Amino acid sequence: MSVLIEVRGLRKRFGDIEALAGVSFHVAAGEIYGLLGPNGAGKSTTISILCGLIKPDGGEARLNGIDVVQHPVDARRVLGVVPQEVALYSDLSARENLAFFGRLYRLRGAALQRRIDRVLEQVNLADRAKEPIERYSGGMLRRLNIAVGILHEPSIVLLDEPTVGLDPQSRAAILDLVHAIAANAAVVYTTHYLDEAERLCDRLAIMDHGSLLAEGSLAELRQAAGEREIIALRGEFRAEAVPAAIGAAADIQLIKGDSDELLFSVTSAQRELSTLMGIAATFGTVREVAIKQPSLENLFIKLTGRGLRE
Amino acid sequence: MGPFIIARHHLLRIVRSPGLILILLAVPVTLAGLEYAAFGPTVASGKLPPIKVLILDNDRTFASAAVPQVFTAGGPLADMFETSPVADRTAARALFQKNEASALVIVPKGFQDALLAGGRADVQFAPNPVQTFSPAIAAAVLDMTVMIGNGIYGQAAAPLQRINAARAANRPLTADDAADIARGFFEAARRLNGLMAVSNLTVTSVRPAAETAGPGADAKQFFAFVFPGLMIFGALFVSQSLALRLLRDRARGVERRLAMTSLSPAAQIAGSFLFMVAGLIVVLVLLLAVGAIVFRIQLKNPPALLALAVGFAIFAAALHLAIIAIARNERSASFMGSGIVMLLSLLGGTFFPAEEMPAFLRNVAFVMPNGAAQQGFVDVLAHGRTLAETSGRILTTWGWALVMMAMAVAGVRRRAEHV
Numbered sequence: 001m002s003v004l005i006e007v008r009g010l011r012k013r014f015g016d017i018e019a020l021a022g023v024s025f026h027v028a029a030g031e032i033y034g035l036l037g038p039n040g041a042g043k044s045t046t047i048s049i050l051c052g053l054i055k056p057d058g059g060e061a062r063l064n065g066i067d068v069v070q071h072p073v074d075a076r077r078v079l080g081v082v083p084q085e086v087a088l089y090s091d092l093s094a095r096e097n098l099a100f101f102g103r104l105y106r107l108r109g110a111a112l113q114r115r116i117d118r119v120l121e122q123v124n125l126a127d128r129a130k131e132p133i134e135r136y137s138g139g140m141l142r143r144l145n146i147a148v149g150i151l152h153e154p155s156i157v158l159l160d161e162p163t164v165g166l167d168p169q170s171r172a173a174i175l176d177l178v179h180a181i182a183a184n185a186a187v188v189y190t191t192h193y194l195d196e197a198e199r200l201c202d203r204l205a206i207m208d209h210g211s212l213l214a215e216g217s218l219a220e221l222r223q224a225a226g227e228r229e230i231i232a233l234r235g236e237f238r239a240e241a242v243p244a245a246i247g248a249a250a251d252i253q254l255i256k257g258d259s260d261e262l263l264f265s266v267t268s269a270q271r272e273l274s275t276l277m278g279i280a281a282t283f284g285t286v287r288e289v290a291i292k293q294p295s296l297e298n299l300f301i302k303l304t305g306r307g308l309r310e
Numbered sequence: 311m312g313p314f315i316i317a318r319h320h321l322l323r324i325v326r327s328p329g330l331i332l333i334l335l336a337v338p339v340t341l342a343g344l345e346y347a348a349f350g351p352t353v354a355s356g357k358l359p360p361i362k363v364l365i366l367d368n369d370r371t372f373a374s375a376a377v378p379q380v381f382t383a384g385g386p387l388a389d390m391f392e393t394s395p396v397a398d399r400t401a402a403r404a405l406f407q408k409n410e411a412s413a414l415v416i417v418p419k420g421f422q423d424a425l426l427a428g429g430r431a432d433v434q435f436a437p438n439p440v441q442t443f444s445p446a447i448a449a450a451v452l453d454m455t456v457m458i459g460n461g462i463y464g465q466a467a468a469p470l471q472r473i474n475a476a477r478a479a480n481r482p483l484t485a486d487d488a489a490d491i492a493r494g495f496f497e498a499a500r501r502l503n504g505l506m507a508v509s510n511l512t513v514t515s516v517r518p519a520a521e522t523a524g525p526g527a528d529a530k531q532f533f534a535f536v537f538p539g540l541m542i543f544g545a546l547f548v549s550q551s552l553a554l555r556l557l558r559d560r561a562r563g564v565e566r567r568l569a570m571t572s573l574s575p576a577a578q579i580a581g582s583f584l585f586m587v588a589g590l591i592v593v594l595v596l597l598l599a600v601g602a603i604v605f606r607i608q609l610k611n612p613p614a615l616l617a618l619a620v621g622f623a624i625f626a627a628a629l630h631l632a633i634i635a636i637a638r639n640e641r642s643a644s645f646m647g648s649g650i651v652m653l654l655s656l657l658g659g660t661f662f663p664a665e666e667m668p669a670f671l672r673n674v675a676f677v678m679p680n681g682a683a684q685q686g687f688v689d690v691l692a693h694g695r696t697l698a699e700t701s702g703r704i705l706t707t708w709g710w711a712l713v714m715m716a717m718a719v720a721g722v723r724r725r726a727e728h729v
Contacts, residue, residue, distance in 0.1 A: 051570045073574050081570040087563035091327055103315045104571045148567075 003028050004078075004156050004186035005050070009059035012045055012210075019045040021210040022059065027186040027203075029155065032178065034201030035190040036300065042210040043190045047158055050188075051081055063156050077105070080154030080185070084161045086141045090134040094125050094144050097133065098151055105152035115151055123147040123177060139170030146174065150181055157181055158188045163196065175200055194297050204296070206303050213303040221299055229269040230255070230292040230301055231276055233262045237284030245279045252276065255302055265302055312573045316581025317588055320555070324589065334551050335593060338544030339600050342537055360392040361444040364402045364414040367395065371422035377415060377433065380455040381448070391448070402436070412444035413437050415452065427474060428467070465501050469494025533605035538687030539660040541597045542680045546626055546654065548593050550647040552586050553630035557640050569726060579722045583715075586627035587620075594619040607691050614690045614697040614704065621707035622683040628714035635721030654680045676703075679710035 005027040012020040020042050027033040035043045048054045050061055052072025061068045066075040088097050098116045107115060120126040123143040128136070133144060142162060150157060159178060163171040171193075178200060181187060191197055197204055198218055205215040214221055239257040246252045246264075252272055256263035262280060266272040269291045280286045292301070324331055363381050367374045381391035394411070396402045405411040416434035424431040435452055437445030469491040476483050483491070559565055568578055598615065601607040609615060630647055637643035655661060657674055658681030664672050675681035686703030689695040697704075 053566070053569055073572055076570065077572040079570070081567070083563055083567055083570070085563040087567035089323065089559070089564065090562070091323060100315070100319050101571065104312065104568070104573050106311075106572075 004064050005033075005188065006062040007046070007050070007059070008061075010046065010049060010056050010061060011058035012049065012054070012056050018210050020049075020056070020059075023207075023210070023212055024059075025205055025212065025215060027156075027188060029186050030182060030184075031202045032182045032187040032189055032200055034197040034204040035188060035207055036192075036194070036197055036204060036296075037190075037207035038192075038304065040209075041207040043207055044160070045210075046207075047081075047160055047188070047190065050158060051079065052076055078155050080149040080152065080157040082146050082149035082157065082159045082162050084164060086145050088133060088141070088144060088148065091132060093130050093132055094120065094136075094147070095129045097144065098148060101148045102151050107152060115153070119147045119151050122150075122180065124173070137170075139166055139173065142166060142170065142174060143177065146177060146181075150185075153184070155185050156188075157185045160190050161192060162189075163191070163193065171196070194300065198296055206300055208304040214299065218296065221296060228253075228265045228267055228302075231264045231266055231269050231273060232290040232292065233264075233276065233280045233286050233288070234260060234290075235280070235285045235287040236260065237262055237280060239283075241283045242279060245282065246276075263301060312577035313580035313584050316568075316573075316578065317584035320552075320582075320585040321589060324552075324555075331548060331551060331589075331593075334548045335544060335596065337547065338537075338540035338597060339604075341540050342533065342601075342605060360390060361413075361448055362392045362394060362411045363448050364396045364405060364411045365393050366397075366399065366402060366414060366416045368419045369417050369421040373422035373425050373431075374417040377417050380452060391451070406438045406440065409438070409440050411438060412441050413448040425463075426470060426477075428470065466495060466498040469498065533601065534607045534692035535688055537597075537601045537605060537607060538684045538691065541594065541601070541687065542622065542658070542684045543651075543655055543660045544597060545590055545594055545622065546629075546651045546680065549586060549590055549626035549630045550633075550644070550651065552589050552627075553634045553647070554640055554643060556582055556586075556631075557634040557637065557643055560634070561640065575723065575726050578726075579719060582722075583627060583631060583718070586631065587623045590623035590626055591619055594623060601691075609691070610694050611690050611696055611700075614695070614700045615687070617697065617704045618683050618686045618690070618700070618707060621704060621711045622679070624711035625679045625683075625707065625714050628711065628718040632714065632718040632721045635718065635725045654678060657681065658684060660684065677706060679707060679714075682706035682710070 003026045005025075007026065008024045010020050010023040011018075023042065023046060025033065035046065037043050045054070049056050050063065050068060052068045052075055055069055063075045064078045066078070068075040089100070092100070095116055098119065099112060102112045102115060116129075117126070120129050123146060125140060125144060125147070128140070133141060136144065146159070146162060149159070162178070163174050166174070175196060178187060178189060189197070189201060201218070203215065203217050204221055206213045206221075237257075237259055239259050239262065242257050242262060243254055246254060251267050252275070253265040254262070255265050262276075264272070264276055266276075273289070273291070277286060277289070363378075365378050367377070378393040378395075381393050396405070396414070399414070399416075402411070402414040406414075414436040416436065418432065418434065421431050421433070433452070433456075435449055437449065472487060472491045472494065473483075476487060556565075565578075569575065573581075598607075598609060598619075602609050629650065633647050633650070634643050637646060657671075658664070658678040659667065659675040660680065664675035664681055664685060667675060676685055682703045686700050686707060689700050689703060
C-alpha cells in the first residue's frame with residue numbers, strides 16, 4: 001500500500017511550551033491510524049500542521065507527497081478534515097451546507113449533486129436533507145460533519161474526536177462510517193475513547209507532551225505493555241519514600257508516585273497486592289484499590305503516568 | 311472563484327433571514343420618518359414647515375386687522391409663516407400645549423385709537439415656552455416690522471394730526487381738510503414708494519458652478535441635509551451586524567473549517583470582505599432609494615454618489631472586519647464596534663451638522679471618514695455638486711477606506727495564523 005501521510009521530526013513551540021518534540025509517523029492508503037493522547041498531548045497541533053493552518057518550527061509533513069508547508073493549498077485538495085466541533089451553518093439545510101463546501105472544492109452542477117446524494121446516503125441523512133440542521137440531533141450533526149469532510153472524496157481524511165458526546169448507538173454508526181471511509185482513504189483518527197481505538201484502528205500512536213511514546217498495531221502495543229497488570233492505590237502517601245521501599249522487589253515497577261495516588265505495574269496483581277498494600281500502609285493511608293487487566297489503557301497509563309482523560 | 315462563492319453564500323444567508331439587517335436598516339429610515347412626522351409633509355414638497363403664529367385681536371379694527379399681514383404679507387416671509395386667529399388666551403394656551411403654534415400676538419383693545427392719537431400702540435408677543443427657535447424667529451420678524459412701521463408712521467404724521475385735530479374738536483371735516491389729509495397721505499405714500507424704489511443695494515445668492523435647478527439644488531431641501539448622516543449612521547451599524555455574523559461563524563468553528571479547505575487564506579479574506587462591501591452597497595442604495603421616494607431627495611450625479619457609496623462601504627466593512635479580528639468574542643466586538651461608531655458619529659457630524667460646528671471641530675468632521683462621506687452626500691444631494699467638485703470628499707473617504715482595508719487584512723491574517 002502506498003504511503004499517503006508522511007510526518008518526520010515535526011517540532012513546534014508556543015512560547016515556553018513545546019507542543020511537538022520531533023513527531024514522526026506515516027499512514028498508508030486504506031489504513032486507519034489512531035492518535036491517542038490526553039488534552040495538551042499535541043494531537044491538535046499535529047492536525048493543524050497537516051492542514052497547513054500553522055507552520056512547524058522543524059521537520060516536514062507530506063500529504064500524498066505534497067509538502068504541507070510549501071504547498072498548503074495543493075495539499076488541502078487531497079485532504080478531508082472532520083473537526084471536533086460541528087462546524088456547519090445551522091441556518092442552512094444539510095444539502096445546502098454540502099453544496100457550499102462542495103463548490104469550494106470546485107464541484108459544480110450535476111457532479112456536485114451526485115456527490116451530495118451519495119454522501120447523504122452514506123451518512124443516512126437523505127430523508128432529512130432539506131431540513132435546516134438546527135433541528136438535527138447530536139448524532140445527525142456529527143454524521144453531517146463527517147459528510148462535509150468526505151464530500152470531495154479525499155484520499156486522506158483526518159477525524160478529530162468525531163464521537164465526542166454521543167450516545168453508544170450514534171457512536172457505533174459513526175465507527176461503521178469511518179470503516180467505510182477507510183476503504184478509499186488513509187485515515188487519521190484522534191480519540192479519547194480507547195475502546196474506539198481498539199475496535200477501529202489498524203495502527204495506534206500514544207502521544208503525550210508532544211512526543212509519540214509508542215506506536216504500532218494493537219497487538220504490538222499489547223506486547224509492549226508486557227501483558228502486565230496495573231495496581232492503583234489511592235489515598236494519602238509520602239510518595240518520596242515508596243521507590244526505596246519497593247527497590248528490592250524486581251517484579252514491581254512504580255509508574256506514578258503522587259501524594260494521592262500510587263500506580264504500580266506488576267506481572268501478577270494477586271501475588272503482589274499484599275506486598276504493595278503493606279508498603280503503602282507504611283507510608284500513608286490507602287482508601288481505594290483498583291486492579292486493571294492488561295490492556296491498551298494499561299500501556300497508556302504505563303507510558304504517560306496518567307489516564308487518557310486526565 | 312472562491313471569494314465570490316463565499317460572498318454569494320453569505321449574502322444568500324442574509325436574504326433568507328434578513329430580520330436583524332432589516333431592523334438596522336429601519337433605524338435611519340425611522341429617524342427620518344420621525345423628522346418627517348415632526349415637520350410635516352410640507353417638507354417633502356421641498357419647503358420648510360411654516361412657523362404658526364396665533365393672533366388674538368381684541369381691537370377688531372381696520373388697523374388691528376393689518377397686524378397678521380406682518381407675517382404673511384408676501385415677499386420672502388410668505389412661505390415662512392402661517393397665522394391663525396384665536397378667540398382668547400385659553401385657546402392659545404391649549405394650542406401651545408399641543409405644540410401646534412409657536413407664538414401668540416395679542417392686539418389690545420384701543421390699538422387703532424392709540425395709533426391715530428399718536429400715542430403708544432402696544433402689541434403683546436407671547437412665545438410658546440416649549441419651542442426655542444421658531445418663537446425667536448417670529449419675535450425678530452415682529453421687531454423688525456415694528457421698526458419699519460414706526461418709520462412709515464412718521465411719514466404719515468401730518469395727515470394723521472389733521473384727523474385727530476378734527477376728532478378732538480368734534481367737528482366734521484371740511485372739503486379743505488379732506489384735501490389736505492389726502493395730499494398728506496399721498497405725499498407719505500410717495501416718499502415711502504421712493505424709499506422702496508431705491509434698489510441699488512441687492513443680495514444675490516451665489517452657488518458653485520453647478521446645476522442650480524431642481525429641488526436637489528434647493529437649500530430648502532431639508533432631507534438632503536439630514537438624511538445622509540442617518541444613512542451613514544445606519545450603514546455603520548449594518549456593517550457591524552454583518553461582521554458579527556462572521557464572528558459567530560468563527561465561534562462555531564466554521565471559519566477554521568474553511569481554512570482547512572482548498573481555499574487560500576487570501577481568498578477566504580477576500581470572500582468575507584466582498585460579502586460585506588456588496589451588502590453595504592446594497593444597503594446604501596436602498597437607503598438612497600428610500601430618500602428619493604419618501605423624502606423627495608433628488609439623486610443627482612449618480613457617479614459621485616456611487617463613488618462615495620463604494621468608498622464608504624469599503625471603509626465600514628474594513629473597520630468592522632478589523633474589529634472582529636481583534637475581538638476575542640462577540641461581546642467585546644459589539645462593545646468595541648458600538649463605541650467606535652458612536653465616536654465617529656459624534657466627530658463626523660451625524661448628530662450635529664458639521665456645517666454648524668466651530669471651525670476646529672468642523673475641520674475634524676470633514677476629515678473623518680464618515681464626516682467626509684456624509685458631507686460628500688450633502689454636497690451632491692443638497693448642493694447639486696458634481697463628481698469633480700466632490701472629489702476632495704471622495705478622496706478622503708477612499709483614503710480612509712484603503713488604510714482601514716490594509717489594517718483589516720493585516721488583522722485577519724494575524725488571526726488566521728492563530729486559528
